[in-house]
Amino acid sequence: xxxETALMAQGLKKSYGKVRALRGVDLEVQRxxxxxxxxxxxxxxxxxxxxxxxxxRPDGGTVRVLGIDPQADPVAVQVRTGYLPGELHxxxxxTVEGAxxxxxxxxxxxxxxxxxxxxxxxxxxxxxxxxKNLSHGNKQKVGIVQALMHxxxxxxxDEPTLGLDPLMQHEVYRLLREAQADGATVFFxxxxxxxxxxxxxxxxxxxxxxxxEVAETASLINRALRRxxxxxxxxxxxxxxxNVPGVTVLSQDxxxxxxxxxxxxxxxxxxxxAAFPVSDFETERPSLEEIFLxxxxxxxxxxx
Ligand code: ATP
Numbered sequence: 356x357x358x359e360t361a362l363m364a365q366g367l368k369k370s371y372g373k374v375r376a377l378r379g380v381d382l383e384v385q386r387x388x389x390x391x392x393x394x395x396x397x398x399x400x401x402x403x404x405x406x407x408x409x410x411x412r413p414d415g416g417t418v419r420v421l422g423i424d425p426q427a428d429p430v431a432v433q434v435r436t437g438y439l440p441g442e443l444h445x446x447x448x449x450t451v452e453g454a455x456x457x458x459x460x461x462x463x464x465x466x467x468x469x470x471x472x473x474x475x476x477x478x479x480x481x482x483x484x485x486x487k488n489l490s491h492g493n494k495q496k497v498g499i500v501q502a503l504m505h506x507x508x509x510x511x512x513d514e515p516t517l518g519l520d521p522l523m524q525h526e527v528y529r530l531l532r533e534a535q536a537d538g539a540t541v542f543f544x545x546x547x548x549x550x551x552x553x554x555x556x557x558x559x560x561x562x563x564x565x566x567x568e569v570a571e572t573a574s575l576i577n578r579a580l581r582r583x584x585x586x587x588x589x590x591x592x593x594x595x596x597x598n599v600p601g602v603t604v605l606s607q608d609x610x611x612x613x614x615x616x617x618x619x620x621x622x623x624x625x626x627x628x629a630a631f632p633v634s635d636f637e638t639e640r641p642s643l644e645e646i647f648l649x650x651x652x653x654x655x656x657x658x659x
Pocket of ligand 1: 376546
């Protein structure tokens, strides 16, 4: 583990009775990264985050957070971390402002209140109402603001955009990028692929307590198969397209249109199409979601 490592887990194990929530999780997140932690419900995301903060004790394995062993010094980890739990418990009778002032007091009133106001304004979170009157989305915003308000060097966020509308989701992504620009490391869990695709540079997939893949988001998408839909001005004999390296014909329609699957770069296909009267050419990149779902289709371990 180098100075540049923000988070490290090795062989992390945790069971709840007979449920083996984590079966040997290995993770390494570098300082300054935005790292997405993806997996379906029950995969072990929350359990991992709780172990990182020593909110629960793992049964085995090693954890380091900002170079610190959280079991030896949980306070040292927690004061340097902004944490959004999956379920934030708030006093229902406190106002939003009261709750935020309370969170600030717990950390020695070190937040700049101007920054807190900026956060609440950007997230469209009213300060005056009591927590009990808030919608689920607005409660989630209180959790996001309390995690960000001290400008911590590490953010551990459990499903940060849960319950937020798309506009607010995008505002949260902007806030995470800004935190990164300020030098923070961001580790967040999600089961929404498009979210991870938009904001994370790297992503780990967890499934049934085991990490099945860690990859750069861009490379994961780029190395996946694409689809190309080609339309022709008049019916053509498109038999030769099936011989283009990396190209598979998925379906064709009376000689005037064809749907192809393309592996790798488009160059060979485009050169082959130059011989045809093409009227339209559309390509589709698979979303991270499609790639991710491929992991869940069965035992397929490799993303083509
Ligand atoms: P989600 O996306 O639904 O939040 P997750 O990936 O965060 O899921 P965890 O909450 O870490 O998953 O749960 C992992 C497994 O451990 C699940 O099977 C869950 O039912 C189980 N589990 C979690 N907490 C407890 C607990 N306190 N007692 C018993 N089992 C638990």
